[in-house]
Amino acid sequence: xxxxxxxxxxxxxxxxxxxxxxxxxxxxxxxxxxxxxxxxxxxxxxxxxxxxxxxxxxxxxxxxxxxxxxxxxxxxxxxxxxxxxxxxxxxxxxxxxxxxxxxxxxxxxxxxxxxxxxxxxx
Amino acid sequence: xxxxxxxxxxxxxxxxxxxxxxxxxxxxxxxxxxxxxxxxxxxxxxxxxxxxxxxxxxxxxxxxxxxxxxxxxxxxxxxxxxxxxxxxxxxxxxxxxxxxxxxxxxxx
Numbered sequence: 001x002x003x004x005x006x007x008x009x010x011x012x013x014x015x016x017x018x019x020x021x022x023x024x025x026x027x028x029x030x031x032x033x034x035x036x037x038x039x040x041x042x043x044x045x046x047x048x049x050x051x052x053x054x055x056x057x058x059x060x061x062x063x064x065x066x067x068x069x070x071x072x073x074x075x076x077x078x079x080x081x082x083x084x085x086x087x088x089x090x091x092x093x094x095x096x097x098x099x100x101x102x103x104x105x106x107x108x109x110x111x112x113x114x115x116x117x118x119x120x121x122x
Numbered sequence: 123x124x125x126x127x128x129x130x131x132x133x134x135x136x137x138x139x140x141x142x143x144x145x146x147x148x149x150x151x152x153x154x155x156x157x158x159x160x161x162x163x164x165x166x167x168x169x170x171x172x173x174x175x176x177x178x179x180x181x182x183x184x185x186x187x188x189x190x191x192x193x194x195x196x197x198x199x200x201x202x203x204x205x206x207x208x209x210x211x212x213x214x215x216x217x218x219x220x221x222x223x224x225x226x227x228x229x230x
Contacts, residue, residue, distance in 0.1 A: 035219075037166075044209065044221060044222070044223050044224045045158075045160075045166065045209055045211075045221040045224075046221065047217075047218055047219040047220065047221065050217075050219070059216075059217045060217065061217065061218050062218070095165055095166075100168070100171060100177075106171070106213065107213035107216065107219055108156040108168065108171050108211060108213050109156075109158075109166075109168060110168045110171075110177060110178070112165035112166055112167075113165065114164075114165055115165060
């Protein structure tokens, strides 16, 4: 059974930093691209960042480029999102999501975690 | 950036009725479009990928159609558990991957 479990969310002041983790199980983690998608309270879905299975290629939304870093540890089956210079508009539930296609690049998502809430406020 | 516009924003229907949801892209995404369902307090669930392919375990009452810039998600006969928010997402031209603003299907 595929499971994705996010952790690391919390309350942080504007300008601060936070790191999210997503522990994956039930599939060959290194064979799949992974992504972060966020959802502000009461709003729709917004893609944040993606990383290929080998970790060699990463992609970011313009809204987070230069502030967020996606990475992965394939030996530990874990996805990360390191967030710096956080702003009020980064407040959201952050989901990690698994790519649909193995050893390929579907860039749509067949499994999602339950999300980790990040609140940026003074 | 490809903008996806979903309509209507809210669809009020009764169980057993047919639901037709629209997603329009600002430029062609070929058939690289997915649909997701999200219920309150839950993560999104993949329903349809590549415009018309049902994801694993998705009931046959859900169907997708379209190509280019105009897409439709149809729920042939609404079940009580189908009342939710639905999002479309394109993967044709990116970054960024983009989602539509969502259509809420509510009980009339």
